[in-house]
Amino acid sequence: MSMRKTLLFFFSVCWSVAVIAESSPDLGEIATVDFLEQGRYDVFPDGEGLPQGSGNATQGEAVYNQHCQTCHGLKGEGGSAEELAGAMHGLTDNPPDKTIGTYWPYATTLFDFIRRSMPLSAPGSLTDDQLYAVTAYLLYINHIIKNEDEISAKTLPRITMPNHEGFINVFDGQE
């Protein structure tokens, strides 16, 4: 790059920086590491975001019966809240049963959702081990894992849900 071009480039960079500074207040503070911990609630299908800990369905049944059954019913059959297991119909039946076992495409979504939102009366009250255990129980009653299978950050993302291929991304289709 010639000296003249270098200078031009330098001035154009300065000019655009000046424009941004003028039109944008830039009042945010750089987030501290502690504050970034707030992002730890997102759990992705590849397992990113899952914490340490583990649990199995036997342990999870006790958690479920204490914290979930009142609304979601015995073995997830549904109650005042939606059914989670025990589907009698497939997705092409009328009416279809949209349970975790027949409909949910990713097992990681269970952990993400239960940790952030459940139980309704005391969200955030379950320990990570309890969350893994109740996740295991919900997978077990949907016949996706065995009673003794240990669910953790390592094993949960490896589970392929029955309806994994059941979704059409219509947004990308519109692109």
Place this chain on the structure above:
Amino acid sequence: MHDDEFKPIAEGGLLDRRLFLKKGLTFTSIAWLAPSAMAEAVRSDAMSTPGRALSNYGNPSNHENKVIRWTMGNAAAPVNGVSWTPLHALEGMITPNGLHFERHHNGVPDIDPDSHRLLIHGLVNRALVFKIEDLLRYPMTSRYCFIECGGNSNAGWHAEPMQTEAGYFHGMASCSEWTGVPVKMLFDEAGIKGRAKWVIAEGADASMMSISLPLEKLLDDCLLAFYQNGERIRPENGYPVRLLVPGWEGVLNVKWLRRLRLTNRPVMARNETAKYTELLPNGKAEQFSFVMGVKSLITRPSYGQQLNKPGLYQITGLAWSGHGKIVKVEVSADGGKSWAEAQLQEPVLSRCFTRFRIPWQWEGKKAVLKSRAIDEQGNQQPERHELIQAKGQQGYFHYHAIVSWAIADDGSVSHVYA
């Protein structure tokens, strides 16, 4: 006025929309109840005694106390539920703030704006934390825009037509003037990394509701909204700050916004997998079906209202589309055999409620009223059987078919599939 000016332009007595501009028309009122006798006193009580004193914040007239949201919470957990805007009782295009529809997953949080923070992080050069008082110093912009729940009108999928007021069927849709800061401005300050394609938005309510949105939409026209119809957003609508995502499913307009995380992929949250996806007859489900389709309905006359006698009426209703502006609304009074173009009330704005009106001569006979809207992208609102033909009946979300109201000989109005 000559009789030929009242010549119908479609069957069933629909008249030229420009008739409204004529003077001397005698319209007949549509009533909820039989009209009360006119007061006979020359000087009424209100004209004879001093009225009420000033007030710090006004309320509607006591005589309007039936114009309310209809709330429906889970009996075991009332904090999880919805409330509908009474569209059948409102006029114009703006929804009063106290009547905007609600959908909460675990109640309305009471948030102190001084302690609330918004975090922007993930695939950015600088993760930034904003205080509300600082965000309020940013240059703002306003737009009129509807928000519609993806599950609005879902009773339309039912085998039998549900008999309820129009708003308590289709009123998970409301329209406001929203004011706030373009999301792009803050993302530019944070510096977007090239791999970023999606954004995860999260609320500060007890459900910490989260959902993924395409980054390009946020850069295109989304706002961090602080004001609704001129005042700070109500708690039930996301105080102190919500995301405004024009024309897309209501669930994406995350309330009580605390976090925007730029990522290279969606998080696959419950609300983009188990919910807000539309099951098709072949067992596959449509996902990321963000845009709310073109839609309209007649709000007057509609279910529960009463035509008292034959005569000239004004049919009115609302049309909207997540794809852009409404360009035309047609009305039928013979169940869809013939159609007449309705007048669109200005201003007609993109992704905003549009009010339509048309004069109608009711002869006191059975009639079926329908409206159908067309948007600027050429999308036309489908008949119910066309929507079911295309999507089946188990999709639950995104019901936007033509709504039919049957007028009986006695002037009563019911909901029909026609």
